[in-house]
Amino acid sequence: MKWMYLVFGVLLLGGLSFAMSNASILGSVVERGRWLGMTGGNVTTEGGNITGVNLNGSTLTDRWAAFYGNVSGNIRLTDSVGTNNVYTWAWNDSSGGSVCFSEGNFAWASAATATGAQVDTAFALGTVADNAAGTFTDAAACGLNFTNVAVVDTSAKVTHTSPSTFWTCAIKDTGAAKADFAFCTNMSTSTAGKNWNNEAANYEIMVPTTPGLGTETYYAFAQLN
Amino acid sequence: MRFAIFLFMLSLVVVASAEDYVAINSMDGRDVLSGIFYANVKGLPVRFMPVPGGDAELFTLKTGGNHSILLIQSADVPISGFLQADLQSKNNTVELYPSSDGGATNLDLAQRSGATSFIVVDSAYSDGAISVLPYAAQTKSYVMLANKNNIAQVKAIVQGKKVMIYGLVDQEVRDSLASLNPETVGTGDDKYEDNVAIVKKTMDEFGINRVIIADGTFLEQGMVKGDLPVLLTGKLVPQPTYDFVKQEVLDGKLTGVMLLGNDLVVPIYDMRERIKAELAAQGLNKTLGITVKFGQAMPSAGTGVMGLDMFQMPAYQPKLDIGEVGYNSQSKSVMVRVDNTGDGSAYYSIEVRIKVDGNDYKVFSANGTNRIDRGEQNGVQYPIDLSGVKEGNVTALVLIKYGSSRSSLESFSSKEGPLTSISYTDNSDVAVQAARYDSTKQSVLVTIKNNANQPAYIFTRLGLTMSGAATNITGPGAESIDPGSLLVVEFPLQLSQADLAANKNVMVYLDYGARQGFLNKHGQYPVTLEEAAAAGGFPILIVAGLAVLVILVIVAVAAFFLMRKPQKK
Numbered sequence: 090m091k092w093m094y095l096v097f098g099v100l101l102l103g104g105l106s107f108a109m110s111n112a113s114i115l116g117s118v119v120e121r122g123r124w125l126g127m128t129g130g131n132v133t134t135e136g137g138n139i140t141g142v143n144l145n146g147s148t149l150t151d152r153w154a155a156f157y158g159n160v161s162g163n164i165r166l167t168d169s170v171g172t173n174n175v176y177t178w179a180w181n182d183s184s185g186g187s188v189c190f191s192e193g194n195f196a197w198a199s200a201a202t203a204t205g206a207q208v209d210t211a212f213a214l215g216t217v218a219d220n221a222a223g224t225f226t227d228a229a230a231c232g233l234n235f236t237n238v239a240v241v242d243t244s245a246k247v248t249h250t251s252p253s254t255f256w257t258c259a260i261k262d263t264g265a266a267k268a269d270f271a272f273c274t275n276m277s278t279s280t281a282g283k284n285w286n287n288e289a290a291n292y293e294i295m296v297p298t299t300p301g302l303g304t305e306t307y308y309a310f311a312q313l314n
Numbered sequence: 315m316r317f318a319i320f321l322f323m324l325s326l327v328v329v330a331s332a333e334d335y336v337a338i339n340s341m342d343g344r345d346v347l348s349g350i351f352y353a354n355v356k357g358l359p360v361r362f363m364p365v366p367g368g369d370a371e372l373f374t375l376k377t378g379g380n381h382s383i384l385l386i387q388s389a390d391v392p393i394s395g396f397l398q399a400d401l402q403s404k405n406n407t408v409e410l411y412p413s414s415d416g417g418a419t420n421l422d423l424a425q426r427s428g429a430t431s432f433i434v435v436d437s438a439y440s441d442g443a444i445s446v447l448p449y450a451a452q453t454k455s456y457v458m459l460a461n462k463n464n465i466a467q468v469k470a471i472v473q474g475k476k477v478m479i480y481g482l483v484d485q486e487v488r489d490s491l492a493s494l495n496p497e498t499v500g501t502g503d504d505k506y507e508d509n510v511a512i513v514k515k516t517m518d519e520f521g522i523n524r525v526i527i528a529d530g531t532f533l534e535q536g537m538v539k540g541d542l543p544v545l546l547t548g549k550l551v552p553q554p555t556y557d558f559v560k561q562e563v564l565d566g567k568l569t570g571v572m573l574l575g576n577d578l579v580v581p582i583y584d585m586r587e588r589i590k591a592e593l594a595a596q597g598l599n600k601t602l603g604i605t606v607k608f609g610q611a612m613p614s615a616g617t618g619v620m621g622l623d624m625f626q627m628p629a630y631q632p633k634l635d636i637g638e639v640g641y642n643s644q645s646k647s648v649m650v651r652v653d654n655t656g657d658g659s660a661y662y663s664i665e666v667r668i669k670v671d672g673n674d675y676k677v678f679s680a681n682g683t684n685r686i687d688r689g690e691q692n693g694v695q696y697p698i699d700l701s702g703v704k705e706g707n708v709t710a711l712v713l714i715k716y717g718s719s720r721s722s723l724e725s726f727s728s729k730e731g732p733l734t735s736i737s738y739t740d741n742s743d744v745a746v747q748a749a750r751y752d753s754t755k756q757s758v759l760v761t762i763k764n765n766a767n768q769p770a771y772i773f774t775r776l777g778l779t780m781s782g783a784a785t786n787i788t789g790p791g792a793e794s795i796d797p798g799s800l801l802v803v804e805f806p807l808q809l810s811q812a813d814l815a816a817n818k819n820v821m822v823y824l825d826y827g828a829r830q831g832f833l834n835k836h837g838q839y840p841v842t843l844e845e846a847a848a849a850g851g852f853p854i855l856i857v858a859g860l861a862v863l864v865i866l867v868i869v870a871v872a873a874f875f876l877m878r879k880p881q882k883k
């Protein structure tokens with residue numbers, strides 16, 4: 090019977106190779122591959138040169154969290170040779186600016202002064218000692234400047250406890266929802282700015298969190314002078 | 315009774331479609347875009363799973379509970395397999411919409427959306443879809459990803475509705491929709507000019523004074539509602555984009571721009587400062603704000619500051635590299651090779667700075683822009699005699715700016731280093747020997763011989779008549795031929811009998827040279843187009859396969875007789 094296996098095997102092998110030689114890859118394989126998320130462009134989803142670190146597990150109290158970090162003074166493309174010859178101006182942290190955290194697409198063109206009471210209402214912080222009205226008690230002006238919109242005075246400012254060199258101001262656009270508020274500070278150079286732990290930082294900001302709500306998402310924005 | 319059943323079924327359909335939230339869980343960018351277009355037509359919030367970094371738990375936290383969710387999920391490549399269960403665990407009702415084909419899903423959701431207004435863009439790349447997304451959101455239009463293969467289905471859906479065609483689309487798409495009298499935005503000649511046209515239209519019609527600036531290679535969650543138009547740029551700001559921004563600032567119509575991530579901080583900051591300086595020179599104190607959205611955090615979830623939720627998209631991006639820089643002491647010239655390593659043709663401009671001890675000795679620059687085809691290598695030479703430089707460190711700095719159209723150079727590449735000295739004389743000599751059409755392979759095969767005793771590099775083009783029109787076809791790229799050898803260059807083409815009759819003779823154009831990229835010699839060769847015998851009309855593979863089978867059968871039969879044991883009598 091061995092000869093039968095041999096004959097069958099040879100024929101099967103021949104038939105298989107014949108079938109494979111005619112196999113083809115057709116259809117939308119190429120287009121679909123192009124549209125797959127991982128094969129797209131060159132964007133990085135990391136914070137990149139602007140970095141942030143959460144402060145001490147993020148929660149100061151059940152109503153406040155804080156963020157600090159560095160806005161690199163060396164935001165450059167990887168090709169430094171070309172960069173030097175292509176661009177005339179380059180931003181660095183001594184150029185200045187501000188950093189803000191907001192829960193949505195804040196309308197920067199409408200930025201205006203907020204009050205602690207307005208923050209308390211929007212974030213349901215309640216009538217407690219560490220609500221916004223009880224926190225934003227610094228009477229000095231913030232002096233935030235968003236290029237075409239200046240918020241030179243505000244009634245919602247808190248100066249952070251030493252050794253931090255930062256303060257936070259609350260601002261709002263035309264609405265009254267949580268996403269209509271932003272919490273900002275002016276950038277410091279990394280040599281001048283110190284965070285809560287006396288470490289070099291470009292910014293440190295306090296933001297309110299609604300007690301018992303675990304789904305708030307804050308977005309970080311830098312305004313470049 | 316039948317009517318009652320019909321009403322009951324109809325009510326089920328209505329209930330099934332009564333979603334109040336759209337979630338997208340797919341690696342296919344077409345699913346992501348289609349879900350966004352659908353949600354915006356219906357006026358619903360929409361969230362997509364980002365990639366990389368998609369996490370079902372965080373997604374569910376951001377979505378919240380008590381929603382009726384339409385979950386558009388890839389049947390083959392979802393980003394997470396846990397999302398549906400996680401959403402349901404938060405008291406959400408989930409209708410699963412499985413997508414097995416992004417193109418089909420785009421068409422199907424168009425119908426389901428009930429849209430009465432449509433924008434048709436090309437399906438190959440994402441630039442068009444991202445450009446029109448805000449206008450579509452503002453006008454509650456659904457965006458169709460169209461091409462010549464699906465245009466009949468697209469037309470059936472948009473027939474009798476309001477239609478806009480944006481930018482570059484297949485000619486078949488344009489022709490097919492012509493009878494619907496569509497509005498046209500953009501010519502398709504330059505994607506940045508087209509983009510400026512739709513951004514301006516959006517700003518003017520809806521009184522918007524801020525824009526997002528992006529390179530078109532990704533979606534970010536903040537883009538999906540279409541509140542702000544998306545102005546496209548590259549690592550260099552293309553001239554049409556720059557001119558538009560400057561004019562809008564001058565007119566007081568643009569007060570600020572938003573960047574998503576850090577990639578474009580340098581070019582946009584540079585653009586802002588240039589505009590500011592130019593307007594100041596005119597005595598005008600006008601500028602625009604730059605906001606960089608650079609991270610996100612969920613304090614209650616203890617996440618720290620994370621990257622933004624993004625989804626990468628397939629925008630067309632030209633890619634040129636500087637392959638070689640050297641000084642040829644024989645020809646007394648500096649030689650630079652530019653390589654096109656991208657997916658398509660590109661235009662570039664070049665500047666070469668020769669330095670001695672770090673100081674500029676001679677600066678060369680191109681007049682205008684050059685075109686370079688996909689896979690092509692262009693050698694550029696500038697005359698300079700460095701024999702007089704006896705001492706000193708000679709270096710070269712080469713900078714190329716390039717882009718997808720002549721007026722929009724949106725990228726750059728540079729190379730700096732010691733100037734290597736080389737010495738050679740180009741004695742290359744090649745000739746076209748034959749051209750043959752192979753109907754089985756549906757290709758024209760051009761045979762080229764290297765007659766010299768040194769390697770040659772060639773770039774081939776074929777000139778012939780197709781459908782009655784003179785047509786030039788570019789070869790697959792620069793190729794090398796060894797001394798005295800033959801090279802067959804293949805042009806995949808389907809020629810009809812009429813085409814063959816019209817092409818008894820074709821013209822072959824050669825750019826060639828002895829050094830890679832420096833194809834400074836040119837020749838054109840009229841040759842007779844022969845037609846290959848097609849083996850009785852059977853494809854060669856089939857014929858060869860049958861021959862192999864016959865041989866195998868013979869071997870098997872022979873083996874049978876040889877290995878058969880003698881039977882005992």
